Amino acid sequence: MYKVRKMVFGKMFMKILSKDKRSKQISILIVGLNNSGKSTIVNYFKNKDDRKFISVPTIGFNVEHFENQGVSFTAFDFSGQGRYRNLWEHHFKSCHGIVFVIDSSDRMRLVVVKDELELLLQHPDIKRRRVPILLFANKMDCIDALSSVKIAAGLNLEKIENKPWQICSSNALTGEGLYNGVQWLTTQIRECHQEKEVHE
Amino acid sequence: MEEKKSSHWLDALSDGTAGLTTISSCLTVCDLRCDSYYKLIAAEVPLSLEPKPARLRVYKGNQVVNDQALPGFPSSVQSLYIDEIEPKMPIIAVSVGPSILFYRNMKPYFKYTMPSLMIEPLEEEIWKKLSVERQANYEKLINDLKSTMNISQMSTLSQKLISLCESEREDFIRENSEPKLERLSGIVCMTTIFKNIEEEKEPNCLIIATEASDIFIMDPQNFSILHEARVCSFKATPDLISASGSYQNDFKIIISSREGSICILRKGWLEGREIVKLEKPATSMSLLQIDQTIVVLSNSLMCYSKKGKMLWSLNMPEAVTCLTPVSLPHLGVSLVCIALSNGLVQFYSHKKLVDEFQINGSVLAMYFGKLGLEEQVLVLVTRNGSLLIKILKRTADFSKPIETEDKHEEESTSLSIPKKSKIFLEQMERERENAAAIHNIFQSELWRMRLEAAKVTVDILRTGDSTFSGDLQTPLKLLAQVDGLGPDFLLTLTLENISATKIITNLAIILHANPNHYKIEKMYAELTPLVPGIPLVADFTVRIQLTSENTLPADMTLENSIVRVLIVKEKLAKPLIASTVVMPQPELQMLGTV
Numbered sequence: 140m141y142k143v144r145k146m147v148f149g150k151m152f153m154k155i156l157s158k159d160k161r162s163k164q165i166s167i168l169i170v171g172l173n174n175s176g177k178s179t180i181v182n183y184f185k186n187k188d189d190r191k192f193i194s195v196p197t198i199g200f201n202v203e204h205f206e207n208q209g210v211s212f213t214a215f216d217f218s219g220q221g222r223y224r225n226l227w228e229h230h231f232k233s234c235h236g237i238v239f240v241i242d243s244s245d246r247m248r249l250v251v252v253k254d255e256l257e258l259l260l261q262h263p264d265i266k267r268r269r270v271p272i273l274l275f276a277n278k279m280d281c282i283d284a285l286s287s288v289k290i291a292a293g294l295n296l297e298k299i300e301n302k303p304w305q306i307c308s309s310n311a312l313t314g315e316g317l318y319n320g321v322q323w324l325t326t327q328i329r330e331c332h333q334e335k336e337v338h339e
Numbered sequence: 340m341e342e343k344k345s346s347h348w349l350d351a352l353s354d355g356t357a358g359l360t361t362i363s364s365c366l367t368v369c370d371l372r373c374d375s376y377y378k379l380i381a382a383e384v385p386l387s388l389e390p391k392p393a394r395l396r397v398y399k400g401n402q403v404v405n406d407q408a409l410p411g412f413p414s415s416v417q418s419l420y421i422d423e424i425e426p427k428m429p430i431i432a433v434s435v436g437p438s439i440l441f442y443r444n445m446k447p448y449f450k451y452t453m454p455s456l457m458i459e460p461l462e463e464e465i466w467k468k469l470s471v472e473r474q475a476n477y478e479k480l481i482n483d484l485k486s487t488m489n490i491s492q493m494s495t496l497s498q499k500l501i502s503l504c505e506s507e508r509e510d511f512i513r514e515n516s517e518p519k520l521e522r523l524s525g526i527v528c529m530t531t532i533f534k535n536i537e538e539e540k541e542p543n544c545l546i547i548a549t550e551a552s553d554i555f556i557m558d559p560q561n562f563s564i565l566h567e568a569r570v571c572s573f574k575a576t577p578d579l580i581s582a583s584g585s586y587q588n589d590f591k592i593i594i595s596s597r598e599g600s601i602c603i604l605r606k607g608w609l610e611g612r613e614i615v616k617l618e619k620p621a622t623s624m625s626l627l628q629i630d631q632t633i634v635v636l637s638n639s640l641m642c643y644s645k646k647g648k649m650l651w652s653l654n655m656p657e658a659v660t661c662l663t664p665v666s667l668p669h670l671g672v673s674l675v676c677i678a679l680s681n682g683l684v685q686f687y688s689h690k691k692l693v694d695e696f697q698i699n700g701s702v703l704a705m706y707f708g709k710l711g712l713e714e715q716v717l718v719l720v721t722r723n724g725s726l727l728i729k730i731l732k733r734t735a736d737f738s739k740p741i742e743t744e745d746k747h748e749e750e751s752t753s754l755s756i757p758k759k760s761k762i763f764l765e766q767m768e769r770e771r772e773n774a775a776a777i778h779n780i781f782q783s784e785l786w787r788m789r790l791e792a793a794k795v796t797v798d799i800l801r802t803g804d805s806t807f808s809g810d811l812q813t814p815l816k817l818l819a820q821v822d823g824l825g826p827d828f829l830l831t832l833t834l835e836n837i838s839a840t841k842i843i844t845n846l847a848i849i850l851h852a853n854p855n856h857y858k859i860e861k862m863y864a865e866l867t868p869l870v871p872g873i874p875l876v877a878d879f880t881v882r883i884q885l886t887s888e889n890t891l892p893a894d895m896t897l898e899n900s901i902v903r904v905l906i907v908k909e910k911l912a913k914p915l916i917a918s919t920v921v922m923p924q925p926e927l928q929m930l931g932t933v
Binding site: 172173250 | 349350351352375400669710711712713714715728730732733734
């Protein structure tokens with residue numbers, strides 16, 4: 140029955156959805172350890188005129204807006220410092236997608252990344268929800284950077300069951316790999332949203 | 340051995356092939372390039388007998404990013420800030436023999452050699468003679484030197500001379516025909532304090548302890564000695580040192596000596612003061628920054644106050660190797676990390692064991708602090724040369740102690756005794772002065788009280804006058820209440836069974852009064868069985884027998900206006916309770932109205 144409805148009202152439905160999106164913003168969380176390049180990634184998506192040249196360690200979190208494929212995003216760029224990491228979970232409930240940024244040159248802290256990712260996935264506000272997770276293996280230009288495959292293996296990403304995930308190598312300074320990742324995230328969020336609407 | 344793993348620590352790195360052998364004093368961490376990436380700096384201390392040059396290495400993770408040879412055996416490595424010029428670059432101080440090598444940006448920057456100690460005039464004289472004497476007389480002069488002086492008091496040149504065999508002596512003396520005699524004292528340990536402001540990356544002062552029991556405080560900005568002091572009034576060779584505070588304001592230096600004494604040196608003192616004398620010299624020691632107590636590791640873990648009072652001690656299950664304070668300000672706790680020779684690493688919060696894990700091999704050096712971009716990292720170097728890095732989890736909580744089956748605790752004898760107040764002291768004084776009188780008064784009062792009690796008891800026994808039934812079989816309690824203004828009174832009797840389980844049956848109440856005075860409507864009442872705990876209330880009307888002129892009976896006085904209440908049980912001759920209820924005098928105004 141849903142299918143028929145979808146076919147018949149497909150076009151109209153999409154219109155409503157896009158309209159809906161314009162009024163209701165998609166919020167994504169940008170998390171990761173300190174010095175992994177979260178703010179630099181967000182900076183890249185801003186208009187050329189608004190970009191900052193020097194990035195300083197974020198305190199608390201910053202809220203930024205940008206648009207991709209006609210979807211406007213509200214990005215919560217969190218601080219990755221240990222003492223601010225407990226802020227992340229307060230926004231889990233309302234988020235539509237999560238971007239996890241990893242410094243692929245910091246081998247020593249891969250265990251910390253794993254620990255933080257596990258904490259995030261086990262959080263009651265995230266555990267049961269189908270929230271797409273995009274991981275950026277940032278700083279791919281560093282000499283001692285680990286490949287995204289190695290990071291995925293190191294973090295046991297294949298164990299994530301009920302959520303779509305994707306890992307992209309990126310370089311936030313040149314913007315390499317960033318658009319691919321965000322495109323995937325946009326598609327995933329749209330799909331999740333549609334499913335939800337249909338079920339309703 | 341069972342593998343103990345802790346849930347509080349993440350294994351960031353475990354490099355068994357690092358090939359680093361070092362001790363805790365030769366391990367430090369600093370922001371070497373001022374890029375907020377803290378690097379590990381370790382002086383390789385060759386522990387094997389084969390001569391192997393010592394090296395100074397800088398690690399980023401497990402990768403050596405800088406490696407250079409040291410001219411001798413290092414005893415201590417410290418990182419310190421010398422000025423306030425931005426960017427704040429730390430300098431590394433490495434003590435080798437009697438000198439300190441300073442490195443800036445890992446390049447040699449300055450070499451400071453400790454001033455020479457006093458040379459005995461006799462020694463100088465002998466050297467003068469040696470340069471002019473013939474070879475035949477060398478033996479006699481050298482023997483003079485040996486017999487008059489202790490080897491440790493000789494200059495390095497003399498020490499070398501007496502260690503040579505006879506054939507080599509002549510050349511040696513000829514080479515040093517104009518000897519420059521120097522007695523240099525080796526540096527045993529170093530530490531840092533702040534110069535002025537006690538904050539991270541603020542300028543430091545270097546504290547140097549030498550073999551000759553001298554403590555120097557050096558300003559590394561211009562390499563001048565600011566203060567010089569002796570460790571102690573008697574012989575105490577420093578071995579371990581720990582300090583806190585700032586040079587300008589106040590500081591304290593704790594020194595542990597090889598002789599087993601622990602000394603404290605404060606600002607302005609020229610000589611330290613011994614506060615604790617240990618049976619065995621300490622293996623490791625630290626002055627905790629938070630509560631300013633001194634933790635000492637010998638064969639047990641002991642904690643002392645700055646005055647040398649032992650606060651607590653714990654016996655260790657195994658031989659201990661080293662100790663490092665683990666300060667966690669975000670949790671509000673300060674732990675002490677202890678490594679045991681069997682590879683067990685334990686964490687204590689005061690005397691409570693809060694965490695432990697097992698590693699492979701015995702730990703030689705430990706450091707806790709910032710490393711890389713993490714703030715709480717534990718670095719462990721084992722005897723077999725492996726380097727382990729453990730990162731504290733963000734969610735770690737050390738509030739719950741680990742349950743251990745066998746307790747190694749030594750019972751502390753301290754009891755919580757309140758402070759002596761002035762009143763207490765005065766009372767004590769009085770008691771001491773008049774002890775005999777106080778005793779006599781007390782005794783006589785005690786006997787008086789006993790007599791009083793005995794009198795009352797006898798009285799009750801004689802009259803059976805009581806509101807309680809003494810019979811164990813039927814414990815009862817009687818309460819009487821008189822209501823009314825007169826001449827009609829309501830006598831309410833409340834009878835309660837006070838036994839735990841027994842039900843009392845076949846009870847009856849008899850009221851008895853002088854029939855000329857009172858008229859009681861119901862003088863006898865049989866009661867229902869009494870259940871424990873539920874009181875029974877019975878009302879009786881008592882009326883004064885008034886005369887025809889509405890006055891009280893002639894012989895009725897205050898004393899004899901009574902009603903006797905008897906609680907009796909069937910087939911018992913003696914009443915259970917015999918009580919007297921004193922009736923109130925009627926209000927005279929009421930009499931006329933009746």
